Amino acid sequence: MSYGACAVVGSGGTLRNAHHGREIDAHDAVIRFNLAPTGGEWLEAVGSRSTFRLFNGQSRSRHTLVRANTSHELLYCPFDKWLGKCILSAVSFRTSTTSTRVGVGASRPLPWLMVNPVLIWQAAQLQHAHGGRHVRMVSTGLLGVVLALAMCETVSLYGFGNQSAAAALATGVSASTCGHYWECSRNQSRYFGGKAGYHDWKAQWRVVQHFVDAGAVRFVGNSL
Template identity: 30%
Template structure:
């Protein structure tokens, strides 16, 4: 019933992701949120890609030289939503049925303003710019790529595997710890930024090994930052 209601509100047509000239190479940048992006000077290289995927609360303003300014797709869940430019596609990762109900509510009645934390009651996103990451694909990533490590996949690894299925070339930036071993975001100094390593909600070390292995066999290019 939730799915039916959802696709009465949004078009549910992701075919524009697949439509392209077969003679062209689609280059995609997956930009994580690691503090290793600071002083990396990756911005111009990131913006040169056809698709630039970002995630959660990641800002670009004030960090353009390191992370770029271009965004084509932004992956979020309700609790990590941030306002996006009109030309950016929002890809919602539904970890629970309530996340799908939130999309409907946020575009119509605005009745849902709390899940396990406060969430936006209303969002300003064009309906044809909303895509939904299929729950079956999340399970595929968890079972086949993560081999059931952690409680569920992080937004980061879901973005990388999404890009692998969508793009001819995948360049990955802003993943993992910085050169001092700190897990934190490039836009803040957060002492608890790596707390998930203790809670095991996500198995960051296992996910990191996946990206490094993909890089070692030339399936992606991995940019380590600083």
């Protein structure tokens, strides 16, 4: 598969009051993640089109909670050095046939496609090369950026947070920035402060910034 212009739409809280919806939907392909909502009240902010939606192991069992309007749904293979585990994880999950939200999206089969484990491994190696800790898993967000670089002529990023959020918190600038544009259970700066959980967000940011500096991808407006 190959595309011209691609939009990779992150879940950062700065998209909460954005007006990128029409611009995002105008791309040849749109990549989104996990359970990030589209359309409806979020139409103006993030649009409604989805060409690919990447799921991690935690969110894939709840994939029917999002609109059934994607062309493909990709199964995010858990980062593991054993290829067999990745394959077993993929084949154990059946194709979705309906949406649990009546009237939200058309009921139709949604095939699961497994992301190539080699691509995931390469993304992890790239993160490690930028100071990432080996025990941290690659996020679906970084994987989506790498996937877009592999199949798109141009890549635009929306809603990807950065380390400036943590620094700005001290001045109150980002104190009200939600972790996700659709919910505010935690502040975005928490992703860059203290323990990072499963992911190394600081290393991920260094990788993304490397792509930007190299001219491979571009950030759009105030969507950081």
